[in-house]
Amino acid sequence: MENAKRKVKRDKCPKCHHDLKRIVSEKNGKPYWICQAPTEVCDSIYSERNGEPLLLIFGDADPTCPCPDCEAPMRMVKGGQYGDYWSCTAYPQCKGTLDIMPDGELPPPCPEDEAHGPMRIRPGKHGKFLGCRKYPECTATLETDGSPSRHKKNDDKEGAI
Ligand SMILES: [Zn+2]
Ligand SMILES: [Zn+2]
Numbered sequence: 001m002e003n004a005k006r007k008v009k010r011d012k013c014p015k016c017h018h019d020l021k022r023i024v025s026e027k028n029g030k031p032y033w034i035c036q037a038p039t040e041v042c043d044s045i046y047s048e049r050n051g052e053p054l055l056l057i058f059g060d061a062d063p064t065c066p067c068p069d070c071e072a073p074m075r076m077v078k079g080g081q082y083g084d085y086w087s088c089t090a091y092p093q094c095k096g097t098l099d100i101m102p103d104g105e106l107p108p109p110c111p112e113d114e115a116h117g118p119m120r121i122r123p124g125k126h127g128k129f130l131g132c133r134k135y136p137e138c139t140a141t142l143e144t145d146g147s148p149s150r151h152k153k154n155d156d157k158e159g160a161i
């Protein structure tokens with residue numbers, strides 16, 4: 001019985017643009033997506049989220065970008081839900097990640113203590129801001145351009161510029 005859902009899906013391999021095919025593992029019943037290109041061209045496999053392939057591209061380990069948690073080299077991951085980011089190569093033992101600023105650079109280090117490492121990009125009521133990765137132990141915040149945060153809990157009544 002043909003019961004195909006005619007729904008537009010992100011079902012092209014982001015590496016080689018061949019079609020992806022959904023497979024359900026006989027071992028554990030979990031679905032995953034494989035690239036249809038010949039394996040010598042591309043051997044990508046993608047896990048699934050919400051019925052669609054999770055198209056993450058993992059870059060090579062970059063020793064110039066050490067993990068702030070374990071100092072292993074990190075690698076860039078493209079296509080994440082919230083954009084590109086750095087992921088620790090020791091994953092899954094280490095879940096260290098670093099955000100990437102719109103200009104492609106790492107966020108500035110925590111202004112309270114540089115040992116806290118680069119800050120994280122966080123969504124806020126008034127737009128994005130930078131928060132310390134050691135939150136809630138450290139509550140330092142910065143504007144996304146690295147200037148001191150304007151978003152205080154009690155806005156003083158100087159008014160907008
Ligand atoms: Zn491919
Ligand atoms: Zn790490």
Ligand SMILES: [Zn+2]
Nearest residue numbers: 110116132138
């Ligand atoms: Zn901090």
